[in-house]
Amino acid sequence: MSVVLRVSRLSARRGRRDVLRDVAFSxxxxxxxxxxxxxxxxxxxxxxxxxxxxxxxSGTIDGEPLFYVPDAIRxxxxxxxxxxxxLNARMFGARADASLLDALDLTQLLDQTTxxxxxxxxxxxxxxxxxxxxxxILFLDEPFDGLDFRQTRHAIDVLKGVVRGSAAPSEGxxxxxxxxxxxxxxxxxxxxxxxxCDRFLLLDHGRIVGEGTLDELGGxxxxxxxxxx
Amino acid sequence: xRGRELVRKDVAELFAxxxxxxxxxxxxxxxxxxxxxxxxxxxxxxxxxGGAAALAQGLSPLDGILVPTAGAxxxxxxxxxxxxxxxxxxxxxxxxxWKLMLQWPLRMGDxxxxxxxxxxxxxxxxxxxxxxxxxxxxAYGGHLYAxxxxxxxxxxxxxxxxxxxxxxxxxxxxxxxxxxxxxxxGLTIGTWALxxxxxxxxxxxxxxASFTPAAAxxxxxxxxxxxxxxxxxxxxxxxxLFIAGIALGLGAxxxxxxxxxxxxxxxxxIALTLAAxxxxxxxxxxxxxxxxAPADEQMLANIDRPLTITVFLAAEDPxxxxxxxxxxxxxxxxxxxxxxxxxxxxxxxLFENDARYGEIHYALGGRTAVERSATxxxxxxxxxxxxSGGRPRPPKQDAPDDGTFSSRRPGAAAAPQxxxxxxxxxxxxxxxxxxxLWPLAVITAxxxxxxxTG
Numbered sequence: 001m002s003v004v005l006r007v008s009r010l011s012a013r014r015g016r017r018d019v020l021r022d023v024a025f026s027x028x029x030x031x032x033x034x035x036x037x038x039x040x041x042x043x044x045x046x047x048x049x050x051x052x053x054x055x056x057x058s059g060t061i062d063g064e065p066l067f068y069v070p071d072a073i074r075x076x077x078x079x080x081x082x083x084x085x086x087l088n089a090r091m092f093g094a095r096a097d098a099s100l101l102d103a104l105d106l107t108q109l110l111d112q113t114t115x116x117x118x119x120x121x122x123x124x125x126x127x128x129x130x131x132x133x134x135x136x137i138l139f140l141d142e143p144f145d146g147l148d149f150r151q152t153r154h155a156i157d158v159l160k161g162v163v164r165g166s167a168a169p170s171e172g173x174x175x176x177x178x179x180x181x182x183x184x185x186x187x188x189x190x191x192x193x194x195x196x197c198d199r200f201l202l203l204d205h206g207r208i209v210g211e212g213t214l215d216e217l218g219g220x221x222x223x224x225x226x227x228x229x
Numbered sequence: 230x231r232g233r234e235l236v237r238k239d240v241a242e243l244f245a246x247x248x249x250x251x252x253x254x255x256x257x258x259x260x261x262x263x264x265x266x267x268x269x270x271x272x273x274x275x276x277x278x279g280g281a282a283a284l285a286q287g288l289s290p291l292d293g294i295l296v297p298t299a300g301a302x303x304x305x306x307x308x309x310x311x312x313x314x315x316x317x318x319x320x321x322x323x324x325x326x327w328k329l330m331l332q333w334p335l336r337m338g339d340x341x342x343x344x345x346x347x348x349x350x351x352x353x354x355x356x357x358x359x360x361x362x363x364x365x366x367x368a369y370g371g372h373l374y375a376x377x378x379x380x381x382x383x384x385x386x387x388x389x390x391x392x393x394x395x396x397x398x399x400x401x402x403x404x405x406x407x408x409x410x411x412x413x414x415g416l417t418i419g420t421w422a423l424x425x426x427x428x429x430x431x432x433x434x435x436x437x438a439s440f441t442p443a444a445a446x447x448x449x450x451x452x453x454x455x456x457x458x459x460x461x462x463x464x465x466x467x468x469x470l471f472i473a474g475i476a477l478g479l480g481a482x483x484x485x486x487x488x489x490x491x492x493x494x495x496x497x498x499i500a501l502t503l504a505a506x507x508x509x510x511x512x513x514x515x516x517x518x519x520x521x522a523p524a525d526e527q528m529l530a531n532i533d534r535p536l537t538i539t540v541f542l543a544a545e546d547p548x549x550x551x552x553x554x555x556x557x558x559x560x561x562x563x564x565x566x567x568x569x570x571x572x573x574x575x576x577x578x579l580f581e582n583d584a585r586y587g588e589i590h591y592a593l594g595g596r597t598a599v600e601r602s603a604t605x606x607x608x609x610x611x612x613x614x615x616x617s618g619g620r621p622r623p624p625k626q627d628a629p630d631d632g633t634f635s636s637r638r639p640g641a642a643a644a645p646q647x648x649x650x651x652x653x654x655x656x657x658x659x660x661x662x663x664x665x666l667w668p669l670a671v672i673t674a675x676x677x678x679x680x681x682t683g
Binding site for chain 2: 048051052053054055057067068069070072073074075076077078079083087088090091092129
């Protein structure tokens with residue numbers, strides 16, 4: 001698989017604190033890369049620096065266009081889900097994929113305001129916001145945080161379907177512009193990460209402490225992480 | 230295409246907040262109260278109910294109706310609109326929408342222009358009560374002079390644009406809407422203090438204070454369109470928007486943002502300094518209250534040497550106020566090189582023992598004169614004597630009748646006198662419109678909008 005994004009020697013500071021130190025990694029075409037690390041490891045900062053919504057002190061980012069969906073956002077709380085999805089997609093000359101909304105159980109929520117959504121519903125909206133944007137690479141920060149185990153499994157199926165270009169189980173075919181993506185996910189639940197990701201980036205205190213597939217990391221993410229930190 | 234989407238988004242966001250609907254509600258009530266009081270006071274001055282009528286020439290709809298009615302908008306712009314503007318940015322920052330928007334294929338300028346356009350649409354909607362007041366006034370048989378009405382609205386619109394821009398900058402710089410609101414209120418109080426302290430003190434402080442919103446509005450309320458003021462208000466608005474853009478560019482390093490802000494402030498300071506030297510103004514008042522008679526203006530315009538006036542009056546002295554508003558304002562428009570000094574500008578005059586107190590000294594071309602009168606006629610005669618060296622002025626020619634009025638001294642020119650427009654009518658039906666129909670319309674529109682979004 002070819003490299004679609006290359007991050008080199010990325011560093012970032014918050015005040016006097018180094019939050020990222022010489023982070024370097026590559027993202028391969030149509031893979032799901034999981035960025036794993038405890039709270040405060042620098043996962044969100046890494047995503048925001050790569051997306052250009054936070055400044056970096058050094059480093060380069062080369063590759064295809066990407067879109068980043070932050071964690072715990074509830075954009076335009078007084079507007080409806082439909083309005084929010086359509087607006088974000090239209091800004092990229094696209095439109096929201098009805099099959100995707102079905103797959104994420106959002107169809108019945110389209111006329112509700114985003115402020116009225118539960119945490120899990122808002123999380124599914126955020127996944128849909130990202131997938132509605134026709135950018136080849138998608139960064140999702142904690143996409144499963146707030147979802148129950150059934151919703152998490154369902155969301156994992158949807159994301160895998162998006163990358164593989166196949167339909168999610170029991171839903172109609174996803175539109176072409178929704179599929180064939182490369183995903184970079186920040187996940188702190190190791191079991192979820194093991195289920196969805198093809199490759200992993202282990203981050204601790206702003207440094208990459210490990211990188212590879214589950215097999216390359218020894219078959220157990222928890223052990224691999226503890227051994228390296 | 231995307232630009233239109235952006236404006237639609239910002240307008241939708243504006244309508245989505247309760248702040249805008251509350252603003253509309255209060256603006257209608259405030260305008261109604263101001264208009265009804267103004268019409269009643271005007272009617273009494275015009276002799277309604279058998280009372281003695283004021284001199285007709287003194288009854289100007291600009292002073293009697295338009296300025297008091299527009300006063301409601303001074304309060305709205307100062308105390309209500311900033312919150313609407315702050316919400317437009319703070320809500321997107323706090324909800325996380327801004328981080329999505331930063332990734333849209335648009336420039337920062339697109340976002341800011343879109344928000345300014347949305348706020349201007351809000352301003353136009355908020356002007357509906359003012360339009361109703363004008364329509365009622367005309368329906369009562371009242372008179373309006375279009376240039377001074379448009380000039381007044383232009384002044385308020387510039388004030389609105391400045392306030393909206395500064396509120397946007399505060400929302401962009403501050404974490405949270407509450408902090409931005411405190412910053413804006415602090416700034417407003419600061420401009421009041423500057424305006425109060427600078428009166429009659431001269432120098433840079435007075436020059437700076439003339440650009441504060443309250444002082445700027447007073448100029449437009451006199452029917453005067455000063456180009457330096459327009460340029461200064463626009464320059465400050467652009468500066469505020471530029472700083473908002475820098476603060477909202479979250480991806481730029483802090484050092485770069487500080488450098489860009491500093492450069493913007495320096496450029497704006499240069500622009501303000503240049504604007505302060507633009508001495509071009511238009512008297513758009515119907516009674517030409519900001520102008521001398523044409524013949525006097527011609528004489529004053531011919532003075533090609535510096536005229537120095539030293540005013541030995543304290544800032545709080547009412548004569549100082551009269552002299553500033555009735556004489557100096559006009560002289561500044563007419564004389565090319567006018568230098569005014571205020572030796573007692575910083576004193577209260579309560580314990581002033583200086584023998585010169587109350588005097589006004591004039592110096593022109595090596596000649597000097599001292600007067601105590603602050604009336605326009607005496608001032609003109611004094612300057613005329615200094616300029617002509619005591620020689621009598623050649624016989625005055627009748628000024629061409631250009632349709633403008635003159636309130637000048639007898640014999641100065643034969644321009645027609647301002648007739649005044651008395652109107653002894655009560656504000657019939659206005660209370661129903663502003664206190665019942667307007668709130669009902671606003672609440673209905675808000676309910677309809679809420680229903681659409683579920």
